[in-house]
Amino acid sequence: MKEQLIFDLSRSGRKGYSLSPLDIPERPADELLPSKFLRKEPAELPEMPESEVVRHFVRLSNLNYHVDKNMYPLGSCTMKYNPKINDYTCDLPGFASMHPMQPESTSQGALQLMYELAEMLKEIAGMKAVTLQPAAGAHGELTGILLIKKYHEKLGNKRHKLLVVDSAHGTNPASAALGGYECVSVKCDASGCTDMDDLRAKLDGEVAALMLTNPNTVGIFEKQIPEIEKLVHGNGSLLYMDGANMNALLGITRPGDMGFDVMHYNLHKSFSAPHGGGGPGSGPVGVSDRLVEFLPVPVVEKYEENGETRYRLNGGKPDTIGRMMNFYGNFSVLVRAYTYIRMLGADGLRRVSENAIINANYLLQRLVEHYALPYPRPVMHEFCLSGDRQKKEHGVRTLDIAKRLLDYGYHAPTVYFPLIVSEALMIEPTETEAKETLDAFADAMIAIAEEAKNTPEVILAAPQTTPVKRLDEAQASRQLNICCSL
Numbered sequence: 241m242k243e244q245l246i247f248d249l250s251r252s253g254r255k256g257y258s259l260s261p262l263d264i265p266e267r268p269a270d271e272l273l274p275s276k277f278l279r280k281e282p283a284e285l286p287e288m289p290e291s292e293v294v295r296h297f298v299r300l301s302n303l304n305y306h307v308d309k310n311m312y313p314l315g316s317c318t319m320k321y322n323p324k325i326n327d328y329t330c331d332l333p334g335f336a337s338m339h340p341m342q343p344e345s346t347s348q349g350a351l352q353l354m355y356e357l358a359e360m361l362k363e364i365a366g367m368k369a370v371t372l373q374p375a376a377g378a379h380g381e382l383t384g385i386l387l388i389k390k391y392h393e394k395l396g397n398k399r400h401k402l403l404v405v406d407s408a409h410g411t412n413p414a415s416a417a418l419g420g421y422e423c424v425s426v427k428c429d430a431s432g433c434t435d436m437d438d439l440r441a442k443l444d445g446e447v448a449a450l451m452l453t454n455p456n457t458v459g460i461f462e463k464q465i466p467e468i469e470k471l472v473h474g475n476g477s478l479l480y481m482d483g484a485n486m487n488a489l490l491g492i493t494r495p496g497d498m499g500f501d502v503m504h505y506n507l508h509k510s511f512s513a514p515h516g517g518g519g520p521g522s523g524p525v526g527v528s529d530r531l532v533e534f535l536p537v538p539v540v541e542k543y544e545e546n547g548e549t550r551y552r553l554n555g556g557k558p559d560t561i562g563r564m565m566n567f568y569g570n571f572s573v574l575v576r577a578y579t580y581i582r583m584l585g586a587d588g589l590r591r592v593s594e595n596a597i598i599n600a601n602y603l604l605q606r607l608v609e610h611y612a613l614p615y616p617r618p619v620m621h622e623f624c625l626s627g628d629r630q631k632k633e634h635g636v637r638t639l640d641i642a643k644r645l646l647d648y649g650y651h652a653p654t655v656y657f658p659l660i661v662s663e664a665l666m667i668e669p670t671e672t673e674a675k676e677t678l679d680a681f682a683d684a685m686i687a688i689a690e691e692a693k694n695t696p697e698v699i700l701a702a703p704q705t706t707p708v709k710r711l712d713e714a715q716a717s718r719q720l721n722i723c724c725s726l
């Protein structure tokens with residue numbers, strides 16, 4: 241990796257700006273600000289001309305992999321292309337220059353946007369109310385779990401278990417534990433759906449709720465929802481749906497209509513905000529009637545005053561779980577999601593899901609002869625292959641296949657997850673990829689399956705074309721050192 245740090249590229253006295261001469265008398269800094277607030281030493285900022293700054297960051301962006309470069313089939317992450325108009329609206333000065341401490345009277349546009357976005361999300365998922373506060377999917381899960389807890393507390397129920405199906409996303413058990421619950425795993429059956437006998441056996445009077453990811457992490461729609469709903473509600477428990485994969489359901493079916501009491505959305509996935517670098521995200525939570533009174537405060541409300549529609553923040557909800565975040569959530573992501581939904585409309589949203597589903601099924605059909613498929617069924621937005629065959633027959637593991645894909649110019653799929661699939665390769669093409677792109681990716685995967693048979697050493701030595709070669713991933717997580725100037 242040849243690119244130097246921006247601090248090493250810095251040369252004293254170089255600059256990227258020019259200002260006209262001062263036409264007022266210059267005053268010493270300590271006349272303008274109390275001296276206790278002034279720096280003792282100048283900030284150590286890099287000094288560079290604009291051209292060098294631009295080139296440095298363009299070179300860095302070329303070292304990186306991103307959705308603007310090529311397909312990013314990272315399963316369960318919905319790395320679709322994000323339309324640039326979302327960033328345009330988010331950068332409008334009226335939004336970008338706002339301060340969260342601004343009074344309601346000068347924040348009416350932002351409040352209206354939040355109110356309307358929550359209304360649209362309610363409609364999309366058939367929920368009774370939505371909070372926009374949580375900052376990511378997992379944060380939405382924790383919010384949902386705290387709502388469930390409050391619901392049972394208010395009824396005087398002592399229930400300390402959450403059931404989580406083992407095809408659920410890994411954040412589900414983690415959130416259950418963070419919410420103070422004992423997490424009990426429910427198996428999935430040979431078809432990839434919840435094992436109903438195991439569910440019946442584990443659903444006792446201690447269970448506060450069942451958490452289900454739908455479509456689940458092997459890309460399969462849980463077909464026994466009506467039966468599950470009856471069982472769970474009949475037991476006095478609530479039903480949580482992990483709705484991070486809404487790009488498979490938009491305009492086709494609604495969790496609220498299926499009887500779910502609480503779900504989170506991932507705006508940064510399904511509703512298109514860039515999230516490859518880890519954030520910011522947004523994980524709104526939708527609830528059924530049972531949970532509305534417990535939602536976090538403040539709640540954005542619409543009212544009429546002197547014949548005019550106005551918006552306000554209401555913090556006066558006696559049964560609320562409180563705040564889940566300072567201020568009102570990650571507002572910039574809300575603006576992007578609002579733009580995305582308004583640009584597409586109801587028909588466009590349905591096409592999103594239709595394309596996500598057909599893309600996943602097309603790609604699956606192209607690959608199914610070459611890799612093992614543990615759950616041979618039509619899928620929703622993603623599918624999960626197994627590298628078992630390559631491992632057993634040629635000594636090439638899923639990790640090696642993922643590394644080799646980098647040489648072919650692709651980001652790797654999600655690997656070794658879900659845990660119920662050995663040597664898992666979880667692939668989510670998303671709806672934004674054209675047939676030619678899907679074909680090119682399939683060709684690369686097939687070429688790697690051939691290499692596994694003929695020249696496995698090439699795969700074992702991959703990647704060769706990336707800025708850094710194979711990293712020790714265990715060391716990276718055990719001895720994290722992100723400081724460059726060692």
Ligand SMILES: *Cc1c(COP(=O)(O)O)cnc(C)c1O
Binds near residue numbers: 376378409506521
């Ligand atoms: C991504 C994802 C999550 C977690 O969302 P974050 O925003 O990464 O916290 C939860 N569940 C599912 C199914 C997901 O795909």
